[in-house]
Amino acid sequence: MLDPSACLLQAELVNYERVKEYCLKVLKKEGENFKALYRSGVAFYHLGDFNKALDYLKEARSRQPTDTNVIRYIQLTEMKLSRCSQREKEAL
Numbered sequence: 001m002l003d004p005s006a007c008l009l010q011a012e013l014v015n016y017e018r019v020k021e022y023c024l025k026v027l028k029k030e031g032e033n034f035k036a037l038y039r040s041g042v043a044f045y046h047l048g049d050f051n052k053a054l055d056y057l058k059e060a061r062s063r064q065p066t067d068t069n070v071i072r073y074i075q076l077t078e079m080k081l082s083r084c085s086q087r088e089k090e091a092l
Contacts, residue, residue, distance in 0.1 A: 019043040034063045038070055045073060050080045 020043035026036040041057035044050070057074045064070065 014046070016043040016046040020047065032063065034060055034067075037063065038067070038073075041070075041077075042073055045077055045080075050077050050084065053077045054081065 019039055023036040023040040023043065026033050027040065030036065037056050037060035041053045041055075041060060044053035044056060054074065054077045057070055057077060060070045061067070061074060
């Protein structure tokens with residue numbers, strides 16, 4: 001029997017830097033590739049570059065407006081951005 005926590009652990013070992021590099025190569029050739037746009041956004045999100053993540057995710061949403069994964073990641077990214085700007089205001 002598979003241990004569900006082992007699956008979670010493997011999921012955390014995604015090399016988002018490699019995902020980002022690969023997707024950006026795909027986008028150079030196929031700038032409208034939905035999966036590459038979405039995965040670039042997810043990679044940038046996990047790498048902490050929320051502004052770029054949002055750019056790619058919004059571009060992906062323009063291709064497939066009802067995709068729930070894209071919508072969810074846009075919401076997560078916007079929450080991170082608002083928290084970051086909130087911390088910046090509190091630091092001033």
